Amino acid sequence: MSSSSFLAEIGVYLSQDDKDLSVRDSEVPIRATALRGFATLVDELGGSGPELLSACGLDERTVAGQDTFVSVGIVERLLEGAASRLAVPDFGLRMAAQQDLDFMGPVAVAIENSRTIGEALECARRYLFVHSPALSLEPIADPLDNPEMIGLRYRLGSSPQSIDYGIAIVHRIFLLINGAVPYGLRTVQLPHPPLAPEAAYRDFFAAPVTFGSTSAVLRVPRQLLAAPVSGGNDLLRDMAIDYLETHFGHKGLPVSDLVAEIVADQLGFATPDLSKVSRLLKLHPRTLQRILSAEGTSFNHIVDEIRQDQTLKLITTTQLSFSQIATRVGMHEQSSFTRAVRRWFKTSPSQLRRRPDEG
Template identity: 30%
Template sequence: MAHSVHVGVLGRILATATAMGVDPAELRQRAGLRRASLDDDDGRISAAYLYDLWHHAAATTGDRTLPTRVAGSTSLDALGLFGFAVMTAPTLLASLRLGARYYPLVTDSGAWRVHTSNQRVVVRWRRDGALTPGRQLANESALAHFTAGLRQVIGAPLPLRRVRLRHAPAGGLRALSEYFDCAVDIGAEHDELELPRAPLDGPARAANAAMHAYFCRDAEARLALLSAGNGGTVERARAELRRALPAGEAAMTRVARNLGMTTRTLRRHLDSAGTSFRALLDEVRMQEAAGLLEHTDLALSEVALELGFAEASAFSRAFRRWAGTSPSTWRRSPTPLSDA
């Protein structure tokens, strides 16, 4: 499956270049981007467009330090769920680890790995493929954005020891050293950040246990949704429905948007798989109902809300259609509902 990136990342590059006097329409045209492809706030697009946009944005602005300029203008809360999960973590080290874990929500074109010891922490970025100019800029951007996010979490200068790059930055070492406030090595084996361990055990500025648990639960569901993308649109839609039901967001338009497609495209995929959105919603509700009734003590009204029903009576009618009996009766003696 092709790697993708959240459209907000490309939006920040375009916004920064526009503020520098570049015509955004011309830049989109050079990078092969249609404006409509960036209109969905929750959409994703092929990572190939990211590399092309970096290349053309740097060439058009004449600023090879553009990655640090974009990173410096991006706040964690602008990154949605990813940013909120990272900001509300209890410690800086926890934020760092979650940033690595949830980074696929930003882009799955590369991966972060965190290596810790008693004295230091190394955060390593790996993105496979030839180091084209666009990929080089994208890699610099990944390190710069990760650093900017950690600075926001700690609310103070980040005590970086060293930054290592596989390539020689076109903008020169001085600009990067000033941004990271430490030495930058080139020709390294990996692209990575090195930090001392001790300061990372301190509390994060916006730590909030309750909100953190909420954001992480949603982030885990989104990660599962991305992973399910390899199993086809039907599986992805099932995963999204499981996430969306308790929040009351199971409308077809919302599900299609979160899958990065139009309602018409989602309907076409489901039709080709021999099902429909209504049938899929019914199936997921039935499976979730069975699990909640058998394995929890939730009242029927609470089960109904978890499944996106406005009233317990509507849930009861649906359950009778699935099981041929009431939810209360089925709960006392559960039987498989797969053939219902």
């Protein structure tokens, strides 16, 4: 299966607007760890996981990295494409069933070590943006107006397989923090038609599932919020919260780090563009510029630093031609690339390659 044929096949899941955009910038960012286990599951089902990842410009090392971002669109394309290619309509549920919940890093630690399930939900509501700015889990009034029930509404992306995957992960988290026993799930509401036989959904959630709702919701007893978390550890929770507040609290959100990750991901596929990155982060370009300025940097400075770092690595650790390297760092004119290398390293590309230790 070629990359082009796989991308063409999964293109049917994109809106027309998304089809006009690069695969890598059509959606908001999410940490690549959301795809941990994808390749293994595809292999077990008779496909080639590494090949499907490669078709979207990824590999298993990229997926393993906590600090690597991809677009939500790529995750959706891979889940939908794998389900279609392998003829496995419950692929999203299977992906959730084998996923290691540690893929959420310190957010998972904070959730798993909360004192009560309500506190765990609050951790998720407050910190899931660390995994993706588009991800949210929030309590809402019961969609069926039962005062003894509440809804836990999950949001991320719009493809059916990714919705199944996400809400199934939430279900597994609540099972985990409730001691791996049923937590009172009454019903599950999904916004799309059933992708697999309804029995597959009932077996996974151990509860009735309805389809065609306005959003993805788990309906649970209101009293669940007061239930203690099984096996929670106050010290681990406090350490995780301290880390999240220090690195991602509202006073110190490292937007520049996230911008750098997005720019690094785009180089070689698209010219880094402030408006595109702003759209990925759901910010107005001027707002993003002000945030970066407050953090002591600028969009152009971040792009320049990323290009410098990648150029040094490619020149000193590969035998790619300088024109190939220029293209990979988003500089399509050889003269511009040569001038940039001289500005960064006070030498020419060829001299830098001959003397890497001095670079």
